[in-house]
Amino acid sequence: MDENQNLTVAERIRNKFDNLTRAERQLANAMLEDYPVSGLGSITDVAEASGVSTPTVARMARKMGFSGFPQMQAQLRTELKATISNPIAKHELWAQNVPDTHILNRFADSVMENMRQTLRQINPEDFNAVVSLLSDMDREIHVVGGRITRSMADNFFTHMQVMRSGVTLVAPNSNTWAHYVLNMKEGDVLVAFDIRRYEHDILRLAEVAKSRGVKLILFTDQWGSPAAKLSAYSLNCRIEVPSAWDSLVVTLFLVEAIIAAVQTNTWEETKSRMKTLEELFDQTKMFKKFI
Known part of the structure; x- marks a missing residue:
């Protein structure tokens, strides 16, 4: 399984930050400054707002494990939707395709994964x-x-x-x-x-x-x-x-x-x-x- 699969873009950036070039770090800091909205413009807008080139934006997206900037931006849009979800919307999301296991087990699995990812x-x-x-x-x-x-x-x-x-x-x-x-x-x-x-x-x-x-x-x-x-x-x-x-x-x-x-x-x-x-x-x- 891809180790990045369940990570947010911000988490990927923090994980890879030490391996980024100077320009990529400048871009990363700009994206985290107003996250996730800062990454929702066009690739040109994101580059100009961060003071870097468009190839830098595309290159960093690939370093984050995405096929390119469009895939990274799609992930940011999904995250933005998640951050403003109300309890009903969250319940509907989790209720889809619920596995046939007891809620105690499902909840425990989620909490333990949350702990692992956070640490x-x-x-x-x-x-x-x-x-x-x-x-x-x-x-x-x-x-x-x-x-x-x-x-x-x-x-x-x-x-x-x-x-x-x-x-x-x-x-x-x-x-x-x-x-x-x-x-x-x-x-x-x-x-x-x-x-x-x-x-x-x-x-x-x-x-x-x-x-x-x-x-x-x-x-x-x-x-x-x-x-x-x-x-x-x-x-x-x-x-x-x-x-x-x-x-x-x-x-x-x-x-x-x-x-x-x-x-x-x-x-x-x-x-x-x-x-x-x-x-x-x-x-x-x-x-x-x-x-």
Whole structure:
């Protein structure tokens, strides 16, 4: 089976980036800047917008495993359609030619493949850089999620708040976000979660935060939120499963891996905060004691 068969164009570009020529890298960066829309014009338009020649565009398409630019562009159109799919459309797509196996098996197979594909794409150096930013006590951390990803933001915030001070969970109602931005300082970190049908408010918050010198760490999907162009680091997780809904299993895995790494980096402070927190739990009798 072709190893590229299930990869998005963006994933193929990231995999091959180190093997591209200087002109091809220029084209790749331009395509990822406004992905996937940047690749939907004519080959001449794409070349001119990227400042390269049309042969460069055609050559890079072949390096990505396509027969040529038209096939790559067809893939980009398919991806664009996927990023704006609503739950009904997603269900209809998965319902076609459903194999005669139990949903538990189909779902598990999809999640495991999502995990494999995501791990192939994650750059360990980027992962370490994200952990380093989040472990820096001189930086305030601000966390925001969208309609579906709010649970991820809340989970991430709860653990980070135990490990270190200076962590804020941005409220879900965007009409209050200006108040949160007011407290953001240059060098702070905004951790945002945004998967397809990408939310305008997340993009606007990222734009305003970046204008204040805030670094964006973005958890997104395999296609990439529009906010990715503003991010210091984008962590792309596979989300498609046989369901009308997208899966956050791999995103949660990555969140928990980062939490574990930050905990290791900050253990002395984390240990002290955990001890104090346990004392507070005892004082408030929050948890049942069996002895």
